[in-house]
Amino acid sequence: MPTQPIDTLDGTLVLRLAYDGAGFSGFAEQPGQRTVAGETRRALETFLRRSIDLTCAGRTDAGVHARAQYVSVPLTADELAITRSRWMRALSALLPDDVAAGEVFHAAPGFSARFDARARTYTYRIGTGEARPLLCREYAWWHRTPLDIAAMEEASRCLVGEHDFKSFCKVASAVGKPTCRNVHAVGFSTETQLGEELLAFTITGNAFLHSMVRTIVGSLVEVGSGRRDPAWMAEALAACDRRAAGPTAPARGLCFMSVTYDEGVLTVCS
Template sequence: MRNLVMTVSYDGTQYFGFQSQPGGNTIQDRIEAAIEQLTGERIAITSSGRTDAGVHARAQIINFHTSSLIPLERWAMALNSRLPPDIRIMEARTADPQFHARRSAKRKTYRYTINTNRVPDVFQRHLQFHHPTRLDVEAMRHALRALIGEHDFTTFCSVKSTKPSHVRTIFDAEIVEERESAASSSSGLIHVFVTGNGFLQHMVRIIVGTLMQVGEGKRDPSEMAVILQARNRKLAGPTAMAHGLMLWEVVY
């Protein structure tokens, strides 16, 4: 049997997240149904990680074992013809039998996008969180630096987490501003990139919710280190809306 690895892009707006659920309508459900239509095999795919309802992916990685003899170069086109237009297989490749999309991953990067223009972008509104007033980006950058390194991220984790350990390592975290031009008077877009060895439930969204409070002047940047060390979810900011979040990259 071949172990196939695929890169998947999807707009999560209409779905209940990646992982299969009894109610259906998840990314996993749609991909597995497409595989069954194509090959007749009922296969459970493995992903690099779950994404919540409404969260998107630029490069989610999945793998599965198949006995199908379909040539490798035909898989993406064949599956895409059986998938809805908001889910796309970008490429397919083979891997060693022991490759596992989640356990083999070395680092993941998420991007959260905030639109601070007065009027939201009609065409990108489901991919950006609209915050119609300026944010202090330099203060947000200062606060974000406190999270780099290995820490217990209980403060930035859903209280519903069932993980035995909340210790994770953030390798890199940065904020990139995007404007129409250097002379533009509009605030533009703020992209928050966070790269780590793994993420807890709602972790990036809680980090962003807290950063926005810093940007609004409701918190001092120095508070980020203090609330991180407290390991108390109640001390962090709100969970940012799901639609601004995207799984950006997975490295193996």
């Protein structure tokens, strides 16, 4: 498909997507792999009948889910006139069953779902105890043994603020790249999903490194299991060495929950 000349692009389409990550090799496009970006691009290019530039708020790994991933695409003036109902019908028809468009927005020319994001929130869900989560088994890590939530809460406090999170990052992705991030908030809660009780760890930050949330969760579970003292979490953080932290938690328990943008930047498509 021909690429649309940049001087004809008059605004930005922003989609809020949800997806079940089980059937994808992550969000980012990869040759020969089924990805969320690849399926989204195919749907949009089929509808618009041209090639597009697609930007996401945050890449998710293989098996990670999303309730509110945001993607941005520059549009022409004629394309900006497409109604919300037409977008929703088209996307429902063209996207696969494991991806859904939840809302359609407009933004100014040059808006980027990635670079204009102020914060991102992830939640990791864990099932504990002898009973395996059944209806939620694809969206939670079954840990089998009880966890000391108070110890995990104590250990997690050191994460808040701006730190070098190299200890909680996939080694290869940290080479030659900055690894400082600002975590705004962390917290634990219990949820009942489809009648099954889960422990939910939620973390909000300006941005996240590759596998950062899952490695944090794996490390917190080391504390909750009694294998590590809560003070060990701060020691692992300060080490700036992946070997100092705990294992990486399974992908299926992680969900990209929301993105924060400046008020008024996004306008719901009419």
